[in-house]
Amino acid sequence: MNKLKIPAVLVLAYLVLPxxxxxxxxVVSLIVAALTIGGIALAWSMLGNLGGMxxxxxxxxxxxxxxxxxxxxxxxxxxxxxxxxxxxxxAAASSIATMPxxxxxxxxxxxxxxxxxxxxxxxxxxxxxxxxxxxxxxSIPRLPEIMGIDLGGKIGGYFVVVTLVIAMVxxxxxxxxxxxxxxxxxxxxxxxxxxVVGVNATMLKALMLVVSAFFAGLMGAFNAHYINxxxxxxxxxxxxTTLAIVAAIFGGYRTLWGPLxxxxxxxxxxxxxxxxxxxxxxxxxxxxxxxxxxxxxxTGLTPLIAKLTRxxxxxTANAAH
Amino acid sequence: xxxxxxxxxxxxGYGSINVLWDMTLGIPEGKLTCILGPNGGGKTTLLRTIMGxxxxxxxxVSFEGRDCTNEKTWNMVSQGVVMIPEGRMIFRxxxxxxxxxxxxxxxxxxxxxxxNLDMAYQMFPRLKERRDQLASSLSGxxxxxxxxxxxxxxxxxxILVDEPSxxxxxxxxxxxxxxxxxxxxxxxxxxxxxxxxxxxxAIADHVHLVRGGKVxxxxxxxxxxxxxxxxxYFARDHQNxx
Numbered sequence: 001m002n003k004l005k006i007p008a009v010l011v012l013a014y015l016v017l018p019x020x021x022x023x024x025x026x027v028v029s030l031i032v033a034a035l036t037i038g039g040i041a042l043a044w045s046m047l048g049n050l051g052g053m054x055x056x057x058x059x060x061x062x063x064x065x066x067x068x069x070x071x072x073x074x075x076x077x078x079x080x081x082x083x084x085x086x087x088x089x090x091a092a093a094s095s096i097a098t099m100p101x102x103x104x105x106x107x108x109x110x111x112x113x114x115x116x117x118x119x120x121x122x123x124x125x126x127x128x129x130x131x132x133x134x135x136x137x138x139s140i141p142r143l144p145e146i147m148g149i150d151l152g153g154k155i156g157g158y159f160v161v162v163t164l165v166i167a168m169v170x171x172x173x174x175x176x177x178x179x180x181x182x183x184x185x186x187x188x189x190x191x192x193x194x195x196v197v198g199v200n201a202t203m204l205k206a207l208m209l210v211v212s213a214f215f216a217g218l219m220g221a222f223n224a225h226y227i228n229x230x231x232x233x234x235x236x237x238x239x240x241t242t243l244a245i246v247a248a249i250f251g252g253y254r255t256l257w258g259p260l261x262x263x264x265x266x267x268x269x270x271x272x273x274x275x276x277x278x279x280x281x282x283x284x285x286x287x288x289x290x291x292x293x294x295x296x297x298x299t300g301l302t303p304l305i306a307k308l309t310r311x312x313x314x315x316t317a318n319a320a321h
Numbered sequence: 322x323x324x325x326x327x328x329x330x331x332x333x334g335y336g337s338i339n340v341l342w343d344m345t346l347g348i349p350e351g352k353l354t355c356i357l358g359p360n361g362g363g364k365t366t367l368l369r370t371i372m373g374x375x376x377x378x379x380x381x382v383s384f385e386g387r388d389c390t391n392e393k394t395w396n397m398v399s400q401g402v403v404m405i406p407e408g409r410m411i412f413r414x415x416x417x418x419x420x421x422x423x424x425x426x427x428x429x430x431x432x433x434x435x436x437n438l439d440m441a442y443q444m445f446p447r448l449k450e451r452r453d454q455l456a457s458s459l460s461g462x463x464x465x466x467x468x469x470x471x472x473x474x475x476x477x478x479x480i481l482v483d484e485p486s487x488x489x490x491x492x493x494x495x496x497x498x499x500x501x502x503x504x505x506x507x508x509x510x511x512x513x514x515x516x517x518x519x520x521x522x523a524i525a526d527h528v529h530l531v532r533g534g535k536v537x538x539x540x541x542x543x544x545x546x547x548x549x550x551x552x553x554y555f556a557r558d559h560q561n562x563x
Contacts, residue, residue, distance in 0.1 A: 179422075179425070179426050179431060182419060182422055182423055182426070183423055183426050185412075185414075185415060185419075186412045186415060186419075186420075186423045188414075189412040189413055189414055189415070190410055190412070192374070192406075192410065193406065193410035193411070193412065194423070195374065195394040195395060196372065196374075196394065196398070196404050196406055196410060197398065197423055197424050197426060197471060197475065198394075198395045198398030198399055198403075198426055198427040198475055199395060199423075199426050200393070200395045
C-alpha cells in the first residue's frame with residue numbers, strides 16, 4: 001500500500017494532472033499558486049511541527065528569497081535556476097538575524113518574528129538603490145527552457161513547482177526519521193526533558209529555522225521568476241504567511257503531506273467555488289471552514305481522511321463476514 | 322577508590338533564592354550513594370546543578386577528574402552523567418519505543434542503539450509489551466521504568482536518580498529499588514536521591530544527609546544509626562548542633 005503510494009503520487013503529479021488541465025491556463029495558474037502556498041505551508045510546518053514554534057513571519061523569508069533571486073539574475077546576470085537555489089541560501093542566512101526570537105516561546109515567538117518580517121519589508125521598500133523601492137522590479141527573467149520544455153510557460157512552471165514541493169516532502173521525510181527529527185518531536189513535550197537526555201535543544205531549533213527559511217525562500221524565488229514582477233508589499237505580504245498557516249492547519253500540519261493537500265484544497269476550492277458564489281469577501285467561508293475543521297478534527301484533513309477510510313474498511317470487512 | 326564525581330563547596334539556587342550553601346560530597350565509582358533529606362533541603366537542586374540545568378554561583382563540580390562546573394547539560398550527558406528526573410519527564414505524546422530511542426540521541430550511543438534497546442527491554446519486559454503505546458498511557462511505575470530505560474540508552478557512567486519512589490505503590494517502590502540494586506551490582510555508579518529512608522538505606526553503600534543546603538551527615542550505610550539519622554532528618558539536633 002505504502003509502496004504504491006509514492007509512484008501513484010508521481011504519476012498523478014507528472015502525467016495525469018498536466019494532461020487533464022493542459023490548455024486551461026486559468027486552472028494551471030491556480031494550481032501553481034496553490035502549490036506555491038503549499039510549499040510555504042510545508043516550510044512553515046517543518047518549524048511548526050518539528051520545532052514546535054508557530055511563525056507569523058514566513059512572508060519575510062519568502063520575500064527575501066524572491067528579491068534575492070530577482071536581483072541575482074538581473075544585476076549579477078546569474079542563470080535563473082542557480083540563483084533560485086542561492087536565494088534559498090540567502091533566506092536561510094537572513095533567518096540567523098531572527099534567531100534572538102528563538103529565546104521566546106509560543107505567542108511571544110510568533111509576534112516577534114512577525115515584527116522581523118515587517119523590518120525586512122521596510123528594508124525592501126526603503127533601500128531604493130538595490131530593490132527599486134516601492135516601484136518594484138519589472139521584467140524579472142523567466143525560467144529557462146530545458147529539454148524542449150519551456151519552464152517559463154504555464155505548464156512548465158507547474159513542473160518546476162511540483163518538483164520543488166515533492167523534493168521538499170522527501171527531505172522533510174528524511175528529517176522526520178532522523179535522530180534529530182525524533183529529538184525535535186520530543187522537544188514539544190518538554191524542552192527541559194530533552195536537555196536531560198542530551199539534546200542541544202537550542203541548536204536543533206535554530207537548525208530547523210534555517211531549513212524552514214531556506215525552503216520558504218526557494219518558493220519565493222520560484223514565484224518571482226514565474227510572475228516576473230515584484231514589489232515589497234506583494235513579496236512581503238502577510239497573506240503569504242496566513243494562507244500557508246491556514247493550509248497547513250487545514251491539511252494537518254503534523255503530517256507529511258497535510259500542508260500540501262491543505263493548500264490545494266483550500267486554495268482551489270476558495271478560488272473556483274467560493275469566489276463564484278461570493279465574489280466579495282469569499283474568504284469568510286474559508287474562515288468558517290477552518291474553524292469547523294479545528295473544532296471537529298483538530299489534527300486536520302489528512303488524519304481525518306485516514307480515519308474515515310479505516311472505519312470504512314472495517315465496515316466492509318464486517319459486512320463480508 | 323577515586324571519586325567519579327566530586328562536588329566542592331558548591332553554591333547554587335534560583336535567582337535571588339539560594340538553596341545550596343556549601344555543598345561538598347564525593348561519589349565513588351561502582352557504588353550506590355544515597356542522598357537523603359527533608360523537602361527543600363537542596364537534593365534536587367544539587368542534581369540539577371551537577372547537570373548544568375542551573376548555574377553554580379560558587380564552588381566546582383568535577384567528573385573523572387575534569388572540571389565541569391556549569392557545563393552545558395547535553396555535554397554532561399554525552400560525557401556519561403545521566404539524570405533520571407523527578408516526575409520522570411517522559412515524552413507523553415510519543416510511543417514507548419520512541420521515548421527510548423530519544424535516549425540514544427547522544428552521538429556516541431547512536432551506533433549501539435539496537436543492543437541498548439534490547440538491553441532495556443530485557444531489564445523492563447513490560448516496556449517491550451507496550452512498545453507501540455503512547456507513553457501517556459503508562460502507569461506510574463511503568464513510567465518510572467521508561468525513564469530509567471531511557472537513561473540506560475544513554476550509556477551512563479553515573480546515573481543520578483531523583484526520587485524514583487515518588488507517587489508509587491509500595492510494591493512498585495520495592496521493584497524500582499530492586500532494579501537500582503541490580504544496576505549497582507552490575508558495576509554501575511548510582512546516586513539516589515530519596516525521602517524514603519528505610520528503603521534507600523537497604524540498598525545504599527554510602528549515605529549523605531542534606532539539610533539546609535549542606536551535608537549534615539556522611540556515613541557508610543551499614544554504620545548508620547537510624548534513630549540518629551531521623552533526629553538529624555527532622556532537625557531534632559539543636560542540643561548538639563555544631
